[in-house]
Amino acid sequence: MSTMSEPLPQEPLTHGLKQRHLTMLGLGGVIGAGLFVGSGAGIAVAGPGIVVSYLLAGALAMLVMRMLGEMSSAMPASGAFSVHAERALGRWAGFSVGWLYWFMLVVVLAVEATGAARIANGWAPSVPQWAWVLVFMVVFTLANLAAVKNFGEFEFWFAALKVGAIVLFLGLGLLAIFGVLPDTDPVGLTNLTGQGGFLPNGWSGVVSGVLAVVFAFGGLEVVTIAAAESEDPARAVGRAVRSAVWRILFFYVGSILVIVTVLPWTAMTPGTSPYVAVLDHIGVPAAGQIMNVVVFVALLSALNANLYGSSRMVFSLAERGEAPRSLLAISRGGVPRRAVLASVAFGFASVLLNLKWPDSIFQYLLNAVGAVLLFVWGLIAVSQLRLRRRIEREAPGDLILRMWCFPWLTWVSLVGMAGVLVLMATDEQARPQLLWSAGATAAVLAVAGLRELRSRNK
Numbered sequence: 001m002s003t004m005s006e007p008l009p010q011e012p013l014t015h016g017l018k019q020r021h022l023t024m025l026g027l028g029g030v031i032g033a034g035l036f037v038g039s040g041a042g043i044a045v046a047g048p049g050i051v052v053s054y055l056l057a058g059a060l061a062m063l064v065m066r067m068l069g070e071m072s073s074a075m076p077a078s079g080a081f082s083v084h085a086e087r088a089l090g091r092w093a094g095f096s097v098g099w100l101y102w103f104m105l106v107v108v109l110a111v112e113a114t115g116a117a118r119i120a121n122g123w124a125p126s127v128p129q130w131a132w133v134l135v136f137m138v139v140f141t142l143a144n145l146a147a148v149k150n151f152g153e154f155e156f157w158f159a160a161l162k163v164g165a166i167v168l169f170l171g172l173g174l175l176a177i178f179g180v181l182p183d184t185d186p187v188g189l190t191n192l193t194g195q196g197g198f199l200p201n202g203w204s205g206v207v208s209g210v211l212a213v214v215f216a217f218g219g220l221e222v223v224t225i226a227a228a229e230s231e232d233p234a235r236a237v238g239r240a241v242r243s244a245v246w247r248i249l250f251f252y253v254g255s256i257l258v259i260v261t262v263l264p265w266t267a268m269t270p271g272t273s274p275y276v277a278v279l280d281h282i283g284v285p286a287a288g289q290i291m292n293v294v295v296f297v298a299l300l301s302a303l304n305a306n307l308y309g310s311s312r313m314v315f316s317l318a319e320r321g322e323a324p325r326s327l328l329a330i331s332r333g334g335v336p337r338r339a340v341l342a343s344v345a346f347g348f349a350s351v352l353l354n355l356k357w358p359d360s361i362f363q364y365l366l367n368a369v370g371a372v373l374l375f376v377w378g379l380i381a382v383s384q385l386r387l388r389r390r391i392e393r394e395a396p397g398d399l400i401l402r403m404w405c406f407p408w409l410t411w412v413s414l415v416g417m418a419g420v421l422v423l424m425a426t427d428e429q430a431r432p433q434l435l436w437s438a439g440a441t442a443a444v445l446a447v448a449g450l451r452e453l454r455s456r457n458k
Helices: 019-028 039-074 081-089 091-123 129-145 148-177 202-217 222-229 233-262 274-282 287-319 337-356 361-368 372-394 408-426 431-457
Strands: none
Touching: 019 148, 019 222, 019 233, 039 081, 039 202, 039 222, 039 233, 039 274, 039 372, 039 408, 081 091, 081 287, 081 372, 091 129, 091 287, 091 337, 091 372, 091 431, 129 148, 129 287, 129 337, 148 233, 148 274, 148 287, 202 233, 202 408, 222 233, 222 287, 233 274, 274 287, 287 337, 372 408, 372 431, 408 431
16 A cells, blocks of 8 residues: 555646636536425425535535545545545555546436436427437537636636526525515515424434435535646645535525525425525516526536546546556647546437437436445545544645544544435435445446456466
8 A cells, every 4th residue: 555655646637727717616516406406305305494404414515525625635636536545545445436436427417418408408399308418518528628727717607607696596585585675575484484393394304305415515526636737736625625615505505595484395396496486486587497597507517527527537547557548648738538538428328318218317327326426425534534644644744724623523424424325225215326326336346356356466
């Protein structure tokens, strides 16, 4: 197993990302359809108590990001937590977490392309859903084959639009709560305490709400991958992590609190956006179409970020001999073009899947990666437990950003992840996702074990 004194290989990629790109990438990577649409399912099971669910799920995501920030500022690399897992636990761990994360991202980007295509198909029914997926995949493949600074600028403005939409929503919601808007009266706490109270389904509803919303926080990790291509990786990732986690918690919890304060939770319909319901109630014209545009941009932004993250992860795996060496080819602009093309391949395959099964493919793809994020987060936490002691002993000056209350909060996060897995196992709707994800994880671990045995026998 490697030690901290062994330097990480020099990154051959360019350093075209600026601090503002990283900060907005951290914000934009996690603000998506899971918040704008999926939050309705959480409200349906937890009522106003969904605010507590988001606080719990957000706290878990914040702890994971703090751990990632600590390791990435000490050891910035394009493979981020895959490199950290290899240093902490051995090659099998780096191989496993890297390929699991890559698998998750390439499936999710196909899901995001499908979701965006559904919205576009509603605007232009004459263009079939599969054709929209093809258009998106071509456009974002070309964007990711360009210089990384172009990707950073592209994602910066995408994320800025999403953040702007949430800030505007918060402003309008607060005005409605205090009765400042025309034809509105102060709402008070009626909707928080009526219809069964703040916890209409008890704490079991809050727990079910955590299960409904925790995966919406996936995507934060991409910022630690991107840090390797910034001007000052060690400091840039620390700043991005500090700002992203607090702002995201504010945006998520703040907007959900506005929703359940303005409208009774019983007025929410799972599968439809609670944001649209609030805007309709306030009297914003064409609220549904406005939110459709925001969700559309959110999906394309997440697609763009996930394609970037997956290409850099598989490039890092190739650097360490865990993926084909042919993926190491780099363009003049410093872009790993073959890694980008390998990562987008499944997205193009999803064009055919949309052609054959346009109505059902979305759910099947989601089931395939349902709990992979938790397995990845678990390995991140275990890696941080091992590496923190080693960094303190061998290179204490590298600890620019420190995990809070180490090691206790790291253990708390591991217990929280285990709790979510147990919830998934006992929930009929979530169980298929857990089983599919467990199968994918077992397959990757089996391959990693075989590779380890083979290398030992040489």
